[in-house]
Structure formats: structure tokens, C-alpha cells
Amino acid sequence: MTILLDDDDLDRLPAMEMALAAMEEAFLERDQGRLVSPPRFHVPFDTLGNLVFTVGGNLGSNPLAGFRVYNTFHGRADAQLTAIWSAGDGELQGIVVGSRLGQIRTGAIGGVAIRHMSPPSAKVMGIIGSGPQARMQLEAAASVRALEHVRVFSRSEQGRKTFADEMSRALGLRVEATDSAHAAVDGADIVVCATSSPSPVIDAQWLKPGVHVNTLGPKTVDQHELGSDVAERADVIATDSCEQAGSYHAPFFLSGSSSEGRLVELAAIISGKIAVRPSGAETTLFCSVGLAGTEVLLASRLLTAAQAC
Template identity: 60%
Template sequence: MKILRDEDLNDSGLMAVAIDALEGAFFARVDNRLVSPPRHHVSFPGQGDLVFTVGGVLGDKPLAGFRVYETFGGADQIVAVWSADEARLKGICVGERLGSLRTGAIGGIAIRHLSAPDARSVGIIGSGAQARTQLAAAAAVRKLNLVRVYSRSEENRVAFAEEMQRTLGLAVEPAGSARDAVRDADIVISATTSRTPVIHAADLKPGVHINTVGPKTRDGHELGLDIADAAAVIATDSPEQTRAYASPFFLAGSGHEHRMTDLAEIIAGRASGRRSPEDMTLFCSVGLAGTEVVVASAVLDVVSASA
């Protein structure tokens, strides 16, 4: 039984491992073999919550496990994975890196199935951990040649550009505004904590694909609703989760909430994705609960094989 920490998950090749594992999980979701009930919160008044997700995959080699993270102000989480048929604890991942890897990989799968096949440029709003893994995932599924990044802190966006250019081996430039970052981009990644729109449909070119990261509510969202108006396809990794938030999802009441397609259905060919090079597509990532277990299992296998 292995215990992995953040420093064990720095191999850039693990993003491709996570993407492949999650693509399999989305196929399992369509076949009703993915176990992913909604999150469960346990409150500690005055301190925060412990948040639990349970998940796994049924089939020849069934997996089961859970993740728990806290809202006390830190970032650590624990993911435990069992080989269900062997009744064996495969391992535990501790830290925040696995969660970022999982979220980035889901974004990469959306880009693989919704962006134009010849997409080469990316505009990123945000320069934090999620922006880093989203870009790494985009680079894993598309042959990128240019990235522009904007965040409110000039220092942070310059540091992001230098780091990601070095890490990914492609041109990454800081932009002077959100509009400058996205206006010519084939793929837009919105990974901010802004509670007011920072980009609108008029800022984007025809045929663009947009990824959002994390829960967006009617009280706070960084995308203008005119982007949903313009999108030919709106997809999410968990329609159930968009309906489970305490605060209504940002598309609730807009007329677009019923347009959201399950990404798994698009991957499996049961729902339409992009139909035209001019289509704008929008993916709302809310974090399909339980999929951390699938990613952790694949990562544990790779790390164990290389040990």
C-alpha cells in the first residue's frame, strides 16, 4: 500500500495518465458503471466543513474509494483507493496536487471533444494552480503554438508565462487585459475567482471553445451570460451537480440551464458536440464527484510500476 504526496505527483507525464483514466470513467458513466454520488458536507460550526466524495468504477477490475477535503482554510485532501474485488487498499494520496490534476484532466477531455481539431492558440484568464493544470491538459490534447495569459496581478501573469513556457516548451505571453488574452484564441480557459464578468461574447472569435473551472453561481460568475447565448453547445461534466449547489448555478433562470449536455454523452457519441467550425462551445466544469478515485488509482499504478 503506497502513500503519495504532492512531491510524488510532479511528473508532467501524469497529466496524460489522468486524461486517459478519466476518459474511461466518462465511458463508464454512460454505461452506468461509474459510482459518483453527490458530495456530502459535515459542518463544524465556526470552523468550516469536511467535504466527502465517494466514487469508483464497476466492472472486471472494480475500484472504490473516497476523497475528503476541508474548508477550514487549508488546501490538503486525502484520497483513498481500494481494489474492490481483492478487498485491498491500493494506496492513499495526500495533498492538493491530485485534485488539481483531476480537474485539469477533465478540462483537457472537454477540449479534446469540443474544441476545433486544429485549435492552436489559448487565452487564459487567471494564473493560479487551476490555470496551470488546465493549460497542461490543453497542451496534452492539442498541438498548441501560442498562449496568452491575463490576471489582475502583472507580477503573477509574468511569472505564470515564464514558468509555463519553460514547463511546456511553447510560447506563453502575458497580456495587458482579459480581452487581449482571448480575442484571437481558439481555446479560452477561464480560471478565476472573479464574481463579475471579465469576458463577453463580443471579446471572442467565432469557433472558439471556452472552459470554465469550478462552481459558478448567479451571485458570482466571471463569464458574461451572452457567452451562453452565443454558444451552440453547452456541456458539463455533472448536470446533477449543477442542480445540487446551495446557491443556484449561474445559468439557472437564464433559459440555458436545460441546454446543458452531459460531456459523457458527447464523448460516447450519444449527443452532438461541435457541428461547424464556426460553432462556439462552452464547457462548465463542476468536478464530477468521485473521479479523484479513478485518477488516484491510475497514478498509483504508474508510480508503483516505476518504483
């Protein structure tokens, strides 16, 4: 019997815990050549928008195959569908409908980057943005680091105050709304930028040495929430998929800069092939671009867990 899950179903599961484990597995499989993860592709519908597909899965003893599709009609990306098959026998495992799967998956990828790239002793986190993805990034970060103080800034005063109140209660953390981006990131051990801003939201001079930064928002040369100054400060710059970074409709935001050739795969860091903090004081940057196949592995685990409930 095919299982169908929606956002409400995912909210009843320990989804972030499962997602962090699934992403660790996915990146190790990518490093070993067992993750099928081509860049996403867009199917245009004239001026109406696009259907956007990420297709992938994994190889090995229990191979999976599937896809996620969402639309950009009327600027929407919340109406999403993910389908998963057992690649061994072609059986349809199930379908997940809604935006939560993608949010959890991206949050967990950010959490895995924080686990392997940020200072192990990190206590203070600064967040720019107060939307669903900022929430997932904080939930993931709090799962992998013993955070004590979180500061958040977004353009909406009510949005950042609501974020602070709700996430304080949800995670049992001190989450503070600040009046500026500078105040949010000043002295932070970890900084997350999760905005839709087409221009840089922070200045590299605001960041303390040894900080780790995650960027999730726009990352093309014509629209980027981080400037090249942050990349220039970083000793290590990683992404979840160099292929995806190179397939944007416009060049990646580091194209043509002195940092362009320094981009490495997060999978190589997780597998231990690349050392991130040999001296313990390195500044690091993770550019999240969306690694295909990861949502398939996560959806399979969620479907199995839901079936067991």
C-alpha cells in the same frame, strides 16, 4: 502493503498523460452507467468551515471504490486526502495526500473537454487566471491540441508574468502575459477561465465565433466568473455532472436563464451520442463542476505506476 503518495511523488510521474487517459475511461464508464459518481457533500463544523467529500468509483471487472476529502477551515482547500479500495475484495490500494491529485484530475477533465469540444485546428489559447489550476488546464490543453500561441491575464501583473515565463519553459510554447482580459481572449480558438472571481471576467462580444470556452471558477447565480451572455452565444453547453451542477448551495449560474435547459453531459459527447461541431463553426462551452469517482480512477493508476517504479 498500503502505498502512500504525496505531491512530490506525483510530480515524478507522467501524471497528466495518465490523467487524460483515466478521464476518457471515466466518462465512457459514466455514459454506460458504470461510474459511481454522486454529488459531493459537505459536513459543516459551525463557523469553522466544512469537510467536503467526493465519493465514488467504478463497476466492472476491476471495480474501485474510494473518496477524496478536503477542508475549508480558514479558507483552505489544499489539505486533501484520497483513499482507494479494490471494491472486489475490499483491499486498501493506497492513499494520496496533498492538493496535486485534485488539480491534475480537474486539469485533465478540462483537457478531455477541449479534445472533444474545441476546433481540432485550434492554435491560439487565452487564459484568465494564473494559479495552479490555470497551469494544469494549459498543460492538458497542450497535450490534446497543437497550440502555437498562449496569452494569459490575471489581476496580478507579477503572477501573469511568472506564469508566462514558467509555462513557456515547461511546455516549449510561446506564452505571453497580456495587460487585459480582452487582449488575452481576443481571437483565441480556446479560452479557459480559472479564477475565483465572483463576477464575469470576460464579455461574450470579445469571443470569436467558433471558440471553445472552459470555465472552472464560481458558477452560482450569486457568484459566477462567466456571465449568461457567454452561454447564450454557445451552440452547445456541457458539464461533467448535471447532478453536481444541480446540488450547489446556491442555484447554478444558468438557472432561470434561456440557456438553463441546454446543459448536456460531457460523457454523451465523448461517447458520440451528441454531435458538437457538425458544421465546424459552432461555439461551445464547458462548465467544470467536479465529477466524483474520477479522482479514484486516477489515484489507482498513479498508485500502480508508483509501485512499478
